[in-house]
Amino acid sequence: MKRRDFIKKAGLAAAGSFALPYILPSGRLFASSGTTPLANHVVLVMFAGGVRNQETIGQSYLQGSQMIYAPSQAQAELNVSGNIMPNMLVGNAPSSKILYGKGTGGQIPILPVLSNTLQQQGSLFTEMKSSSAGHYGGLNVLLQGNTFSSQGLKQRPVNPTIFEYLRRHGGPVDFPASKLWFVGNTIGNSVPLLNYSLHPQYGSQYGANFFAPLITFGPKGDAYLRDAKIYHPQDQLGPMYEMKYFLDNSFENIGNNLPNIGNTEAEKYQIKQFMKTMFNKTSAGTISFPPDHAAAGNGDTATVGYACEVMKEFKPKLTVVNLSAVDSCHGNFTGYLKSIHRADHAVGHLWNYIQNDPVMANNTTIIAVPECGRDLQPNLIKDSQNNFFGYDHSDANTLDVFCLMAGPSVPSNITVNAANNPNFSGQWVTADIPPTIADILGLKGDVMGANLLMSGAGSLFDKS
Amino acid sequence: MKNLILHLNRGSKSKFFFILVTAFFVITLPACKKEEKKLFDVNETGILPPNSGKNKLKTNEQYVAILHANLFQYALSANQIFEIGQCMESIGDQELAREVVISNFMNKPGTIIPSKSQMTADLDFFITDTYIRFLVRKPTEAEKTYFENYLLANITPTDTIMPELVYISFALSNEYMYY
Numbered sequence: 001m002k003r004r005d006f007i008k009k010a011g012l013a014a015a016g017s018f019a020l021p022y023i024l025p026s027g028r029l030f031a032s033s034g035t036t037p038l039a040n041h042v043v044l045v046m047f048a049g050g051v052r053n054q055e056t057i058g059q060s061y062l063q064g065s066q067m068i069y070a071p072s073q074a075q076a077e078l079n080v081s082g083n084i085m086p087n088m089l090v091g092n093a094p095s096s097k098i099l100y101g102k103g104t105g106g107q108i109p110i111l112p113v114l115s116n117t118l119q120q121q122g123s124l125f126t127e128m129k130s131s132s133a134g135h136y137g138g139l140n141v142l143l144q145g146n147t148f149s150s151q152g153l154k155q156r157p158v159n160p161t162i163f164e165y166l167r168r169h170g171g172p173v174d175f176p177a178s179k180l181w182f183v184g185n186t187i188g189n190s191v192p193l194l195n196y197s198l199h200p201q202y203g204s205q206y207g208a209n210f211f212a213p214l215i216t217f218g219p220k221g222d223a224y225l226r227d228a229k230i231y232h233p234q235d236q237l238g239p240m241y242e243m244k245y246f247l248d249n250s251f252e253n254i255g256n257n258l259p260n261i262g263n264t265e266a267e268k269y270q271i272k273q274f275m276k277t278m279f280n281k282t283s284a285g286t287i288s289f290p291p292d293h294a295a296a297g298n299g300d301t302a303t304v305g306y307a308c309e310v311m312k313e314f315k316p317k318l319t320v321v322n323l324s325a326v327d328s329c330h331g332n333f334t335g336y337l338k339s340i341h342r343a344d345h346a347v348g349h350l351w352n353y354i355q356n357d358p359v360m361a362n363n364t365t366i367i368a369v370p371e372c373g374r375d376l377q378p379n380l381i382k383d384s385q386n387n388f389f390g391y392d393h394s395d396a397n398t399l400d401v402f403c404l405m406a407g408p409s410v411p412s413n414i415t416v417n418a419a420n421n422p423n424f425s426g427q428w429v430t431a432d433i434p435p436t437i438a439d440i441l442g443l444k445g446d447v448m449g450a451n452l453l454m455s456g457a458g459s460l461f462d463k464s
Numbered sequence: 465m466k467n468l469i470l471h472l473n474r475g476s477k478s479k480f481f482f483i484l485v486t487a488f489f490v491i492t493l494p495a496c497k498k499e500e501k502k503l504f505d506v507n508e509t510g511i512l513p514p515n516s517g518k519n520k521l522k523t524n525e526q527y528v529a530i531l532h533a534n535l536f537q538y539a540l541s542a543n544q545i546f547e548i549g550q551c552m553e554s555i556g557d558q559e560l561a562r563e564v565v566i567s568n569f570m571n572k573p574g575t576i577i578p579s580k581s582q583m584t585a586d587l588d589f590f591i592t593d594t595y596i597r598f599l600v601r602k603p604t605e606a607e608k609t610y611f612e613n614y615l616l617a618n619i620t621p622t623d624t625i626m627p628e629l630v631y632i633s634f635a636l637s638n639e640y641m642y643y
Contacts, residue, residue, distance in 0.1 A: 063559075192553050209556045216555060224544075224547060228571065229567040231567065260557075260559055
């Protein structure tokens with residue numbers, strides 16, 4: 001019944017729009033997949049490393065973050081609100097005091113890449129709760145759909161990640177290792193540990209490929225990885241692997257096996273060729289970075305550029321991209337605003353890139369969701385540029401996040417919240433993301449059936 | 465007199481008989497002791513392959529430092545070891561990361577690798593030396609036989625990099641990752 005109410009509202013909102021082709025014969029609009037994939041590809045953007053709803057979907061800009069904490073003489077100038085995410089959200093930009101853009105003092109907003117925002121193209125969940133207030137815990141939830149008090153900060157996820165669910169239950173033909181990618185923006189904060197879990201029934205053999213491109217293809221990779229020889233796959237690598245396997249079999253009797261994500265020899269060869277190409281493209285300046293990366297980019301825009309290259313080469317079933325430049329908010333609120341604006345620019349470019357890819361266009365669903373929010377009250381640290389207060393992430397406001405989803409079978413221009421869905425008594429949580437991805441790729445039953453998700457977690461297609 | 469002699473003879477005879485019986489028992493009784501069954505055996509002892517003591521996984525930094533020393537016969541700086549470790553961490557497939565790092569080393573001047581002719585001139589020495597260099601142990605006879613047969617069967621006249629490939633296979637082996 002709850003579902004029907006949502007569908008009714010969704011149907012009204014979408015009437016006459018291009019969402020009509022997605023209405024199912026049953027009359028249901030927002031339908032889960034069962035075993036039939038809703039799209040062949042999913043891109044999950046773990047959006048930006050802790051952002052407050054106030055500056056994102058709340059669009060309160062300086063009015064909601066700095067004005068009331070500023071000296072009275074400065075309050076009038078800071079009484080400005082507006083949307084600083086023109087690719088993702090509908091809303092007018094702040095009318096004054098623009099300092100998040102490019103140029104001197106950030107006074108020029110970066111032009112949007114998308115002519116229609118992702119909000120218009122998809123569904124916006126405005127009342128999602130983060131299941132963890134910390135970065136690593138938050139990322140863990142987005143990938144494993146659960147959270148544990150025993151989860152260590154320098155430990156792989158305790159429960160299976162969505163990568164492992166897909167590879168184990170989807171099988172090696174549809175979900176080989178090279179079809180699942182995690183593109184991280186750092187090797188810090190335990191990010192490289194997130195491509196597979198410690199779970200005994202899943203683990204490394206079902207893990208995803210991972211690159212932290214700023215390292216892999218940055219100055220360090222250039223110094224130590226770039227000159228790698230590419231051996232002939234049959235004539236040279238064939239004998240080499242044969243001898244290696246003999247040595248491994250000999251050692252296997254002792255019981256020591258190394259974690260291995262199971263790229264085949266052909267997949268490894270493709271990845272090594274890809275790396276070679278990336279070094280060349282990086283030198284030539286032809287990586288598919290967002291349009292304003294050169295003028296106003298940061299680590300997040302660079303990471304998205306390499307994520308586009310990964311998608312171009314491998315056409316992954318699932319691509320996960322981690323952005324986190326906004327974490328500067330602890331002590332640099334101006335930098336935080338700039339980083340939100342750039343993360344939005346990067347996501348707009350990513351979606352535009354996908355829609356221009358012959359394989360992934362119209363067959364890819366994007367999900368953008370922060371791993372956590374930030375505090376309601378600022379800390380005492382002021383930034384050097386504008387004397388703005390910073391924000392940490394430890395109170396109840398930290399749990400408030402949004403989720404934006406667009407792609408095939410996702411109703412367009414829908415806002416999902418309690419007001420629009422009065423009969424839905426549950427909660428939208430970040431732990432819903434893994435089952436939602438599984439739902440899109442046709443494996444919801446397997447993931448839900450494993451009984452390893454957080455209580456109440458489920459596909460967002462079933463929670464509307 | 466005759467009776468006395470007879471008495472004496474009779475006494476000597478009985479004494480002699482007594483001595484004879486006593487001697488018989490003294491000699492024969494120990495000989496009648498039940499024979500002990502002795503069992504000759506070998507003490508039970510665990511027999512493990514020569515690589516069994518390797519149960520600690522090398523860190524990326526340890527791996528790179530040892531690999532470089534094995535290939536170039538001199539050490540990397542601490543800073544280089546740290547940075548290469550970071551590069552490896554930035555790649556999810558660690559086996560692939562090791563392949564890339566090794567082949568990067570192989571592309572640099574200064575690697576100390578026997579030539580193909582040196583390898584084929586004394587295959588037995590090459591195999592033993594490679595085991596000692598990378599795995600810090602001598603090969604078993606089975607291992608030696610495998611590599612001898614494999615290399616003899618696979619070295620082609622045009623092939624020039626077989627020693628390099630042997631080295632890579634050892635550097636990528638699971639045993640090399642442990643100490």
